[in-house]
Amino acid sequence: MAIREHFEIPKRFNTWSFALMGLGLISIVLLYITHGSSKDPHESARFWASLLQNSVYFLLVVNAAMFFICATTLAWGGWQMSFRRVSEAVSAAVPVMGVIGVVILLAIVFSDNHTIYHWADTEHVQHDEILNHKKGFLNKGFFTAWTLLTVVLWSVLGWKMRNLSRQSDGKQMSVEEGKKYMWKNTVWSALYLVVFALTVMSTIPWLWLMSIDAHWYSTMYSWYTFASTFVAGVALITLFVVYLKNNGYLEYTNEEHLHDLGKFMFAFSIFWTYLWFSQYMLIWYANIPEETKYFEPRVQGPYKGIFFLNIIINFIAPLLILMKRDSKRNYTTITFMAVLIIFGHWLDFFQMVHPAVSTDHVPMMLYDLGIALGFVGLIMFLTAKALTKAPLVPKNHPFFKESVIHHT
C-alpha cells in the first residue's frame, strides 16, 4: 500500500471553515453596528480592541508553528518529521494573517480614536510627561515600519523554510547530500530564530500589546506572550494531526508522536505558568503603584473572574489532565486539551487587551468568541489549502525514518 500523500479537502471540512468564517464576519458586522459605529470613543474602541486581540493572537499562534519547525530543526529533532508538513501548513497561514493583522493595527494607530493606543495621540502626548518620554519608541512611524518589516520577515523566512522542505521531495538523498541539506536548513532556521528573538521575544509584544497600557511596563511581557502563543501553536498543530489521522492520513504518525506533542503541551503550559507567576509575584511583592496599576482591574476589578479562570484553564487543567501518560496518548483527551489550551490563551489575550479599553466592565464576550471562530475558520481554510499543495510526508528527509520508528 502506497502512502496517502495527497490531502483532499473533505466537503464537510470546507463547509465548516466557510460557516465559521461567515460567523466571524457576522460577528464583526454586529459588533460594528452595536459598538464600532458609536460616536463614543470608548464604545467604538471596544470593537477595535476585539479585532486587535483576535488578529494578533491568531497571527502569533500560526507563527509559533514556524518557530516550532525552526527550533526542532536547529536541535536536529527527528521525531516530528512524520507530521512536519502539518506544522508547515499551519505556518503557511502567516502571510494572510499577517496582512489582516497589519491592516487592523495600522487602522487603530492612524485612526482619530486613541482609546487603545494613547501614545498615538500627539496632542495628548505633549502634556503627558511619561508618554512624551517614550515617544522615541512609541510613535506612528516606528510602529508602522517595524510592524511591516516584521510581518514581511516572518512571511519570507517561513516561505523559505517551507520551500527548503519541498526540495527534499525529489529523490532519496545520500548521506553526504543529507548533511548538506541539513546544513542549509540549519542556516535558515537560525536566521528565522534571530528574527524571532528580535520580534516576538522582545519588540513586537511591547509595540502591539504592552503599549495599550502605555504607562505600564514589565520586562517579562514579551517572553510571557511568547510562551502563551507557543503552547497554543503546539496545540493547533496537534489538532490538525489528529484530524488528519482520523481521516486516514499520516500513516507513520502514531500515538508515540501524539504523546510527545502532549508532552510539549504539558511542559509549555507549565513554562507559561512559571513566567506568569514570576511576573505577577514580583509585581505583587514589590507593590510599586506604577506596576500594580496593571493588575488592579484584573485582580480586584471586573476582570477578576477571567483572571482566575486563566490560571485554571492554562495551568491547573493541563497539569492535572496531561500529567498522565494515557491521556497524552488518547485522541479524545488530547483533542479536548488542545482546544482548551487554544481557548485558554485566547482568554489570556482577552485579559491582556480589554481591561485598558473597557475599564469598568467586562465586555460581552459573545462577539469576541464569534470573531475568534471566524479566525479559526480562516486558519482551517488556509492550512487545508496549504496541505493540498505538498505531499503529506517529507519521506526523503534524512530523519524521516527515525520518525517512523520513533518510540517515546
Added chain:
Amino acid sequence: MALLRYESQVRAPLVDGTKDYHQVTEDICGPVEASPSRLWWIGFIISVGLLIFGIISVTMEVTYGVGQWNLNKTVGWGWDITNFVWWVGIGHAGTLISAILLLFRQGWRTGVNRAAEAMTIFAVMCAGQFPIWHMGRVWDAFFVLPYPNTRGPLWVNFNSPLLWDVFAISTYFTVSLLFWYSGLLPDLATLRDRAKLKWRKMFYGVASFGWTGSTKHWQRHEALSLVLAGLSTPLVLSVHTIVSFDFATSVVPGWHTTIFPPYFVAGAIFSGFAMVQTLLVVTRKVLKLEEYITIEHIDVMNKVIVLTGSIVGIAYLTELFIAWYGANGYEWYAFKENRVNINSPLGWSYYIMMGCNVLSPQIFWFRKMRRSITVTFFMSILVNIGMWFERFVIIVTSVYRDYLPSAWSTYYRPTIWEVGFFMGTFGLFFTCYFLFSKYFPVIAVAEIKHILKRSGESYKEKMDTLEQEDPEQFGQEHSHDHGA
C-alpha cells in the same frame, strides 16, 4: 516487525572508533585503576593549597568578624554574594544535562553527564559556603531551619526569598546528589567486579550497595532515574529563579525587574556549560577519552553556549530598554550612570559583562570555531569571567550609590580575605573534582553502552542497508501504528 534501533547516518557518531562493550569498560575504568599521573598530583596539590588559603581566610573572618571584608554601609553584598550566585549558576549544567536533556532524548548527554553532575554537586557545595560564612555568627547558622524551638519561639521569616534559597538549594543539592549517585551504582559495581586489590573490592563493594545487575535491579534503576529526572526538571528552573528573587522582590533600582527569573536560569545554564567545557576539554585529553567526549560533543555544547548567551543578551537589552522605557528616574539612573557610563567608578564591569557574555559567544556561529579545542577552552574561561561580572554588576553597581549622594559608598574593592575565600572555593571545587576523576569513572559506562549500538561509529557504518532503503518500504516494514 518493529525496529527499535536506528539512527540516521547524517548524525555524527557519539562514540568514535571500533568499540565493543568490553572495550568501553576498559577505556573508561582504566584511568580509575591506574596510579595517578604526575600531572594529577601537581593539580591536586595546587587545589589543596588553595583550599588551605580559603580555610585561613574564613578563619580570619570568623575570628575577627565580617569587618575583615570590605563590605560597607551600602555595599552590604559584595564579593561574597557575587561568588555565591556564580557558583550556584555553574551548578546548573549538570542537572540540566541529566534531567532535561534526558527528557529531550539527547543521546550526546551520555558522554558528558557524569562529569557535569559531579561538577554540579561540587559547585553547589562551594556556593553554600558564602551565605553561611556571610552570617558572621556562623555558630547560629542553624537558626535558618524552621522548627519549634526554645528561642521564644523565634521563627524564620517565611516571606524572605533568602529563606526560600535555603530550601531551594538544599533540595537541589539532595536531588542532584541522589541522581548522580544512583547513576553511579552500576559503574561502581563494575569497578568492584574488576578490582584486584582487597581494599578496592571493599571500597567499591560498599559503594555499589550490592548491585548485581539483575533485571530487577535495572528495572528499579530505570524507574528511579525517571522519577528523579521528573523531580530535577523543575528544580533546574526553581533554584536560580529563587536566587533571582533575592534581588527582584526588592525595590532596589537595577534589581526589581520581572524578567529576572528566566534570565537568571538562562545565564546559569550558560555559565554551567562553560564550566563543563573547561573541565572536559582538559579531562578528555588527560584521561585519553577523546573517543567518548568527541568533537561532536564539544560542538553541541558550544551551540548551547551561543544559544543561552544570546538569550542572556536579549535579556540584558530588554532590561536596559525597559529601564529607559519605564520612565522611572531611579531605575534609569542605575543603568545609565552606574553601568552604561564607562567613566563611572564601576562602569568598566558592565562592559566586561557585555563583551564576555553577549559578544564573544557569537563566535560560535561558526562551525570551525565550535570545533576548535583551543577556541573552546579560551571561550569557556571568558564566559566564566563574564558571568562572574554579570553578578558583580547586578549586585554592586545597584547598591553602591544609594538614593542620597551622601550615602554613596567609597570605591568597593575586596580585601585579601575576601579574595582568599573565593580562591578557597576553587580549592574545594578542584580538590573534589580531582578526587572524583581519580576514584570514579568520569563517563557513565552503562549509559555509553546503552547508546553504543545505535550511535557508535562502527555500528552506524553497518546501517547502510537501512539508510539506503526506500523510505516507503522502510515505513511499511517498520511502522508500528497501533491504530487510531
